Amino acid sequence: MGHAKTSARSSRLSAARLGSSRTHRPDSEAEPSKVVTLQTGLRIPTGLSFDEWELAGLRLSGIVNSSSWWLGDWLVYGKERYADRYQRGIATAGLQYQTLRNYAWVARRFPLHRRRAALSFQHHSEIASLPNEEQDMWLDQAELKNWTTRQLRNAVNAARQKMLPTSAAAASNSSPTLDLPGGDFDRWRQAAELSGTNLEQWVLSTLDHAAQRVLIEGEWTAVPSADSTSDRHGAWGLPGTAGADADT
Template sequence: MMRNQVEECKDAKALSFDRAAETVPRARRANEAESRRDQVLTTKVGLHIPVGLAFEEWERAGRQLSGLLNSSSWWLGDWLVYGKDHYADRYERGIRAAGLQYQTLRNYAWVSRRFELRRRRPALSFQHHAELASLPVGEQETWLDRAERMKWTTKQLRNAIRAQREGTPQATVEATTRRLAVPDNRLKWWHKAAAQSGTELADWVMDTLDAAAAQVLKEAERQLPLE
């Protein structure tokens, strides 16, 4: 029996095969099993997380999982593009055999076709690219540059594109990326309030600040002397 292992090959990853675990010396298998107990392991139905895992290790696992999730969209898109280009009469059978949903794969493949490998930005997510897939190449590059430079989230990128289409000044768009240092306890408090309101934190903050500003300005107008 053979098992797949992923090995590093410069900046890419390739599948290789090694001998079955049964052929590995017993002492070595015991050492490997012992070391795996201290690792975060993936299975088809979830994660095995060891008791007492350090925060730094838990955080690193999250970054790795996030990276895999983002990369998998590109992988599946490229996989379908290749299948359609090389197995026009059989690729649908391959999709069914893999147990994948064609509609989802088609979306991945469309984005993959719109962005050649050399044009994809590792610092930005697949969803960033998906937001721009329908635009001409020149506009895609412009927005990718801005999103990467400003460290925009997908939502901020979407809002910036919408604002430009609606004629909102660019200064207003870029102002949305300014950061405010907030103590952790206050941030948790705000998250709780936003959850109670049934809104996202960013929307709740904007609505609350707008309401507060309107109230202050209204009070200021009342205090103006009558002429």
């Protein structure tokens, strides 16, 4: 009986197909039973069942997640083989280089054989700055416990927090002090709150992530002007910002 119910549900789900406008079919001839992708949105039939709507969402989320890996691999390939022309390819494709750099950095940190299909690109992005052994350990935990991105981030932050007292005490006598503008401090505090962690841990995690990018990739993006603070995370490639959604 259980198998029959599963088969019936699978049959219903298989009826929900994600179509594409690339066939250039006139709007009036589009099949009403399909969810049709357009360049600026979706055309969803009024009679779509819940199962069909659910399956369409599943397929769309898979495309979004995979596209981050695809674009990252695409840029890595272009930079390696067309060092003098890859920027022209990016411009021709109408893509944002800073966002692509984030994708490419994560793609470099995780070769194909180390990527987990059961976890999102964002799961991998959260721990990309860690050594390979730690990456694998956290990916194992996230896969085993079915963690969301936020749960993985919180677990990593909690583990780092346990190490702070020892490392902070060892560095207390030699640590330099920084004079920070009030605006930066307030913005960092807001970013830490949005990331679900405290300010100190957010600063440490961000600096560690940035250091890893410079050491591994050998590149760094100039600090944006004060007028571009809304895109500061995207430009710097900070943890959890490459196509991030805060709770997936």
